[in-house]
Amino acid sequence: MQVLKFGGTSVGSVDSIKQVIQIIENHRQNGDQIAVVFSAMGGITNQLIEIGRMATTGETDYMELVRRIEDRHFNVIKALIPIKEQSKVFAHVRGIINELEDLLRGVSLIRELSLRTHDLITSFGERLSTTIITECVKSRGIPAQFCDARKIIKTDAQFGQAEVNYTLTNQLVQEHFAKTSDLQLVTGFIGSTEKNETTTLGRGGSDYTASILGAALNAEVIDIWTDVDGMMTADPRKVPNAFNIPTITYAEAMELSHFGAKVIYPPSLQPAFARNIPVRVLNTFNPTHAGTVVSRTAERRQYTITGISSIDDIALVNVQGSGMIGVAGVSAKLFGVLAAHKISVILISQASSEHSICFAIDPRGAENVKNILDEEFATEIAHGHIDSIAIERDLSVIATVGEGMKKSSGIAGKLFSVLGKNGVNIVAVAQGSSEINISVVINKNNLSKALNSLHNIFFQSEARVLNLYLVGTGLIGKTLLQQIYNQSEYLRSEKLLKVCVVGMTNTKKMVLDPKGISLDGWRERLLTDGVTTSLPAFVEKIKDYNLPNSVFIDCTSDKDIVQFYESLLDANISVVTPNKVANSGPYSEYRRLQRTALNRGVKFLYETNVGAGLPIINTVQGLMTAGDRFLKIEAILSGTLSFIFNTFRPGISFADVVREAKEKGYTEPDPRDDLSGLDVARKILILAREAGFALEPEDVTIETLLPESCLAAPTIPAFFEELERNNNYFENLLAEAETKGEKLRFVASFENNKATIGLRPVNTEHPFYQLTGADNIVSFTTERYKDRPLVIKGPGAGAEVTASGVFADVVSIGSYLA
């Protein structure tokens, strides 16, 4: 025997009822022995409740609503029953509606609606739907019978939420099914007392009916047909990556449903669980989908965690005081009081210090609870044994549930770590010793971020999402976007990383979209959807979205943007940048950013500040971490100047060579920064700081290579004009070096706490002599690299290598957050 149950949406329309009949026919064709339970047509129960209310208040237009209910049912008859059989069915259904109308007339006369009458009124929903579907099934030649559950399910007289008398019910059910081999179509949700008064079974009522029948008939399976493909790993409205759970245990289903998964209401399936009958949750509208099987033991699992769910709005009550330590009975009194007032407690947490107990409740009752406790504990409060009772609001609970967590270590660690890295503060924690549910209380505004980052981390085969905000779509920014676009498939399949650009801006336009901006059309998107740039607004939006694993990428050379870094890091958003401004300002600011990132557990990465994509910063940091000490740094740190001195020849214009460096993407947005030495000064300053020296910008001595008039040029075009005018000066510099067999190199050095940069002619003996193209070279002399320095050499400027360095920093954050 199999018991099928169809919910309100499954029997809600002509089309869905057709589907239902098809499913029944399929079972018949397979030769399955089945019994089928039906809910009322979707929405009807609520309408009946409303009609009952209207009748008591004397509102006469309730009849209008009754007509609408009648029409809806009549339409099914018209659509699904052959014309010649319709009149008989109309008459039958009319009879049931008449009974309802008589009842309502009575209610409206006495203006009173007892719970008993309320149950009787709501019973019409299931009676009507089941009657009509029975007729539809019969008209297809299937021997079927309408079964009014009130004849077989016996309950006590707690109207609204009746308790089933299982002994009597099981006997009646078994007798009834033994009598006939016709297909039984059973009204869900309702039963009756021994005096045959109609009762209803409370929340999850029709599932309960199916479960009672299944248990009484020792069914091999109970199928709950609904409108979704079974239970999901999380609420898909909150977690877009949620997916179907193929198998789940009763205990897990209980834990998850308590936290608001609405697909089934497991307590109503208790009779089936008790007899070890599996329950399948299936989709009427997608009947070939395997749905979710709920059973005593789950199959081998891919994931340790089964699901994540939440109660979005709770209040926390904190009872605290020194008088509670070691005093027996405080918690007994506390929870006794709550029970006496029928206050349901969602979660409890007490630390072993016994200094405080906190518990979560529905926030709507919070004020009331406070008043009750203030009164009950007035003496304890007056004597100072208990401090005042505190209520905290705007909180949510997240439950991470899975049998796989039992006796498996590291799950809680992972959970707290991912929340921590995303800046989600944990207000309270509870884990039962059953070990299948870890519940955390967090601020409500972090709910979506917390749910998504937990889902992302626990369901590992799904790619982890990295949410990027890019400022600057110039040379480096656009190259980065292209590289991300080209590499996204690889990252997804090989690194399980989904890189999602959710915001971008340049000086003119900005666009933000938490669902992601498609990278094959980002320019058009900026043009069509972009609004006028406001960096403060952009940053505010980032904080508002509060997305997990967020990274802010500054690909500008802007000085003002730096002021936002600290607040971004503070909001647990990592920052990656090739922009050197932040790290080359006052030392205190540099330190503050480092500390903020460290304290927040997020990353501030800037490998491309020195030598573009060359692994220079990482190398220095690695040596420092391992306890090495820096003695001397000597370096060529300007790709632009390298290129210029490797290209400039007598007979070609110096200004043209600078132009070429700019065209090749080596220069700063403003090439005066390269030629003046500023860019190199910034780099040596950053290197010295990374090497552990608290240098200030003014500690770097710049011996400029430019004549005064070039330095004073007020604009970039004026600067180029000055370069043209001073061509002889540069030719002379070159000629002087060449006559000595030397090459011109712009060298930065740091030793004995002093940094200097300037033009140094080097001879063939010097390791910097051979440098070609736009290469950089850095030589580190340290305690451990004393006899022969550690040298890093290679292209130190250009769009591809710089963007690639930025990209590598971004991806490393993805790995860190994982």
Ligand SMILES: NC(=O)C1=CN([C@@H]2O[C@H](COP(=O)(O)OP(=O)(O)OC[C@H]3O[C@@H](n4cnc5c(N)ncnc54)[C@H](O)[C@@H]3O)[C@@H](O)[C@H]2O)C=CC1
């Ligand atoms: N070219 C290279 O080889 C290397 C460059 N870098 C650094 O990369 C950074 C970017 O350089 P490029 O891409 O060449 O510059 P760029 O001038 O081509 O692009 C800058 C972009 O930033 C935008 N922008 C500037 N200020 C803004 C603001 N306040 N709000 C919004 N958008 C703003 C501009 O609209 C433009 O899209 C610079 O800091 C540079 O020092 C670092 C290492 C190597």
Ligand SMILES: N[C@@H](CC=O)C(=O)O
């Ligand atoms: N303009 C810089 C590029 C990287 O910082 C250079 O020429 O080295």
Ligand code: NA
């Ligand atoms: Na670098």
